[in-house]
Amino acid sequence: MIKEYNPVWNLDSIFEGGSASPELQEHMKWTEDNISELKELMQKVTPGPEQLADALERLRVIKVSISQARSFSICLLSVNPTDQGAQFYRGETTTFQSTYESIISELKRKLARIGEEEWKSMLDSKNLKEYRFVLEEWRTEAEREPSREVLDLMTDGYHAWGQFYQSFMSSIRVRVKGEELSVGQAINLRSHADESVRKESHEALVEKWTELEGQFAQILNHLTGFRLNMYKSMGVEDVLQIPLTQNRLKPKTLNAMLSVMEKYKEPFAEYLNVKARMNGDTKMKSYHFWSPMNHDHQGMEYGEAASLIEERFRAFGPEMGQFAETAFREGWVEAENRPGKSAVAICAGFPLTGESRVFMTFPGTFKGVLTLVHELGHAFHNHAMKSVNGMNKSYPMSMAETASTFAEMVILEAAMDKAETDEEKLFLLDEKLKRSVMNFMNLHARFTFEKNVHEERRKGFIPAARLNELMESALEEGYAGALDEVPVHSWIWTPHFYRTDSPFYNFPYTFGYLLALHLFARAKETGKGFEERYMDLLRDSGRMSAEDLVMKHLGEDITNEAFWEKGMELCVKDSEEFVRLAGFK
Structure with a gap:
């Protein structure tokens, strides 16, 4: 039974009145006051089980409060990127988050200074039992925490560039079939049933990216440059160290998964080739990838x-x-x-x-x-x-x-x-196979591109033309040469390259x-x-x-690679069945 649901969300149940909400204003003031109070308190704290449990509870309350306000501002900006009130609150929550992280950083350093015997005794106390994992994680991370100065700079430097990217992208318009569309609407046309609409949308976006590639190159260079300098100040050389830590993954796990991805390109390249032939092409054009089969x-x-x-x-x-x-x-x-x-x-x-x-x-x-x-x-x-x-x-x-x-x-x-x-x-x-291709080919290309960009950025600014070359090379490798008309500007419209909270997403x-x-x-x-x-x-x-x-x-x-191969084999069977049903085997 089909139900009628409103396609427009309800944000008033969280803070009534959007960015003009008095309730939101009160919430922000409460959060700011509690952060300031905790900051002063933490400077005096010598961690013992009871004091630490109390500090963690205060941190929990503030963390939840910041997240509530941050999510609200992000939602407001999603529907209206020009909402100045929401932009203000997004900036304020970024500042709150930076201060919160500096408090955590100081606490991590204090935890690292505790002797091993005392540390084990503390973790065994009933007050800290449920926090054991996060405390162990913090103590390990203490040696590579960014300094207070770097954390302060991140708000108006690093994170600001990421937010500017989102705002800039949301302001862009393209014309398709005589209609002015946002980037999101134009990208959605990749799966339009009419080939002429898909092609026109693709060409309109390419024209726009070509026009703006210089500006986007600046954003990506500044983001990557800041990240590399931040890592340097933390004593981090390997750009994958932080992403792996954030994902709580061992390098051995990532390497096993990447190795399996590289081994199994052929079945998915065959799927792309067969689908291209069904469309009357010899190779898969990028703007046909999301085209519907029926x-x-x-x-x-x-x-x-x-x-x-x-x-x-x-x-x-x-x-x-x-x-x-x-x-x-x-x-x-x-x-x-x-x-x-x-x-x-x-x-x-x-x-x-x-x-x-x-x-x-x-x-x-x-x-x-x-x-x-x-x-x-x-x-x-x-x-x-x-x-x-x-x-x-x-x-x-x-x-x-x-x-x-x-x-x-x-x-x-x-x-x-x-x-x-x-x-x-x-x-x-x-x-199903579109998702396999995205996860095994496209994301492998993104990984390769991001890694190469970090390496080249160490040597200096990377011009837009060179970013296009790096993207083209990564896509050729990721798709095993199965794509025609490689989308060299995908480094612009892939938002994951501009995320400051999750590098190598x-x-x-x-x-x-x-x-x-x-x-x-x-x-x-x-x-x-x-x-x-x-x-x-x-x-x-x-x-x-x-x-x-x-x-x-x-x-x-x-x-172990065997784990990843079990999942990969299921996807390979999908490819083989697709080729069979398509009548090419």
Whole structure:
């Protein structure tokens, strides 16, 4: 049954009145006062079990408060990037976050100075039992913490460039078929059924990127340069050290996964070649990649999409089903297709009220359904963490992308099970394989590009023309030469290159994709009841390393290539079946 849901979200239930909200103003003042009070207190604290437990509780309260305000400002800017009040509050929350991180940094240094015997005794105390993991992590990180001076500079330097990128991108307009579109709307046309629309949108964006590449080159150079200088001040040489630490991954785990990605290019290159031939081309043109296999499966209204998601989530488990119903009924989703919105789909968590908000521009396609589901997967992760102590809620991006990809699989696999014709199966296999290609080829290219940019930036400024060359080379390698008309400007419109909170936000997607495959395979084996096991894993995601988490809940060693090959083999089977159904084998 198709339900009618409003495609415009409700933010007033969090702070009424948007950026002019008196409640928001009071919240910001309370947060600022408590940060100042804690900053003074922490300067006097000599960590003992009781004092440390009290400090952690205060930090938890402030962390949740900052996150609530930060998410609200991000949501306001997503729907209206020119909202000056929201821009002000976004800047204020960045300042709060910087001060909060400087307090944490000082605490880490104090923890590092505690003797080993005293440290073990402290961790064994009942006051600190639930904080054990995060305290051990902080003590280890103390030696490479940025200085107070660097943290202060980050607000108006490093993070400011990232925010400027978002604002700049949101202001750009292109004309397609006589209509003025935002970047997000134009990018959505990649999956349009009409080839001429896809091509015109692609060419309009290329023209715009060519016009603006110099400005974007400055942004990327300044971001990367700041990051390298910051790492240098911390004694960090390897640019992957911080991203690996943030994702709680061992280098051995990343290397095992990358090795498997490099081994399995051929089946996905074959899929691309076959799909290109089906389109009448010899090689896959980049603007045809998201083209639909069958136009009959394309059209879908927002209410139909929401009802489908709710139905499939409920079939997986009652908790997930109830969550979806609440999210749509209570106005947690902003999906209306209108100009002026940000180009980037997001999920924002509101830990103070135990809610999330999901933002996108819904294009009325199955691809749009999967984008919506992806963000709802993040929101369900937040939902699962509601009962977890605030200091243990900071899960890494690799686990965030596991939850979002798992949600996609709930929809895709259910659709595959219901498919009755080869045409339907081909359509759904194509949707699955697009995601495999993105995770194994596109994200490998992004990883290569980002690594090479950091290496070249050490030597000096990288002009836009050179960034285009680096992007072209990385895409050729990532796609094993299977792409025609390589999109050399994708370094501009890929927002992950400009994230200041998560450098190298590429390999976490592949990690999450392959881990989600394992989880879904277990779900199919287990049947009813797996939902609670899945939620247990999500709840642990903020208080364990990735290796320990997967060993505890799946009994698998992710430092071993064999683990990653199991997931990869499932995707290879999809490619082989696609080629067979397409009539090329």
